[in-house]
Amino acid sequence: MHSKNPASAALSGSTPPLIHWEEDGESRSAHWRSESGNPPPKRVVPGDDQMTADSAYRLACEGTAILWRGDFQNARQLLQAIARRIDNKPRKAKKAAKHADAPAPSPVDVFNLHRLAQSQRARTLAMILLPLDEQYAIPLRRAPVVRDACEEAYGAPDGSAVVSLREVLGLIGAHEWRKKGVEIPALGARIHPYYGVFSPVRGEYIQLVANQPLPSTQLAFDIGTGTGVLAALLAQRGVERVVATDIDARALACARENIARLALGKQVEVIEADLFPDGRAPLVVCNPPWLPARPNSAIEHAIYDPESRMLRGFLNGLAAHLTPGGEGWLILSDFAEHLGLRTRAQLQEWIDAAGLKVDGKLDVKPQHPRAADKTDALYAARSKEVTSLWRLVAR
Structure with a gap:
């Protein structure tokens, strides 16, 4: 999946907002960092190893953030304890719902409730905060070294800051993925994703591009790379x-x-452009975000495409960027169709309105673990999902 999210505050050069709190009878402040663009919490209290999980959970649910001053590993355990309390809560609601005489929710309702629960869960878990000093060090006992991970996400240090523990753990994980890379069998090599750029862990769409015969070996555009x-x-x-x-x-x-890294610089030029570069090509490939919904974080811009803007932008501009006889390869999951967020007829209408026609389609079933997880809230839709390479040509 390809990244479409706007640049972070650090990369765009804007100054992070400030977070304010009271501690030891003093008013304090620091830069607030949030990759999701969340505003700094309005209520902040210091917390340490004496705080219980129940107390922390209650504060977090009330919207009060906890600036951690204790042991780092204890903070991680506290976060896990809060997550367990959140995840156990819906089970009681589901049990009660079984006895309610109510119609089954539609796929769209299930999706919207799932997204709402995800958003609320993320907001609650983000209430455990960590301090960062001027060099991106966490001044807590047993804290890991996170300078490289922070620099990759935020850029050069710029004063002390406060960040959610959950985000720091995400930075650490992304840093390890970037170092290790993701093995891509179709390439016979590894791809190293950056923080905030969607990792190509779903290999089925890559295999579709590997298997489809090329219309030309002269030139290709990769839109949203x-x-x-x-x-x-x-x-x-x-x-x-x-x-x-x-x-x-x-x-x-x-x-x-x-x-x-792959020594392909003589063949591949990477340029900044909103969708298409100048000119025409005999092959134009695009793997847009597959769900028409609003993203809640930077990484979700690779998954959620509000009002299908990128998908429709690609379709509407494709004919003008194809050489005579050229092909556009649209790689798209039909997950949105099974969720009731978009219909196949609507997609076909957009293709027709753009002066295009379908000249073939290659399908594959996703192999990721969630597609077979019957406990997943969206399993009914995931189990039917198919990813397709649509071969589009100008009429």
Whole structure:
């Protein structure tokens, strides 16, 4: 999946907002960092190893953040304890609902309730805060070294800051993914995703591009390149020149680094562009976000496409960027259709209105674990999901 999220505050050069709190009878403040763009909590209290999970959970549910001053590993355990309390709560509601004489919710209702629960869960878990000093060190006992992870996400240090523990754990995980990389069998190599750029862990869409016969090996455009994985694959398949585009600063840097790692710089050019580069190509590839909904965080811009703007933008501009006889490859999951967020007829109407026609389609069933997890709230839709490569040509 490709990254479409706007650049972070650090990368765009804007100054982070301030968070204020009272501690030891003094008014204090620091920069507030939130990759999701959440405002700083209005109520903040210090917390340490004496605080119980029940107390922390109650405060977090009330919207009071806890600035941790105790042991780092104890803070992690506290976060896990709060998560367990959140996750156990819906089970009681479901049990009560079984006895209620109410019609079954629609797939859209299930999706919206799931998203709401996710948002509330994230907001509650974000209430455990950590201090960062001027060099991105966490001044707590048994704290890990997070400077490299913070610099990759935030840029150079700029004064002391406060950040949620959950975000710090995400930074650490992303840093490890970036170092280790993700093995891509179709490439026979690893792709190294940046923080905030969607990791190509769902390999089925990559395999679709690997299996589809190329209409030309002269030139291809990769629209919304993200990590650069599809641009690299096209180059490896023998396309002489690939122009890969994105609008996100992190995605552009990530794609350029991956292309350089793979020694494909002579074939692949990564440029900043809103969808299409100038000119026409015999092959234009796009893997847009697949769900028409509003993202709640930076990473979700690769999954959620409000009002299907990118999908429709790609379709509407495709014919004007294809050479005669050229093909557009739209890689898209039908998950939105099973959730009732978009219909197949609507997608076909957009294709028709853009002066395009479908010249073939290649399908694959997703293999990720959630597709087989019957406890997942969206299992009914996930179990039916198919990812397709639509071959589109101008009428």
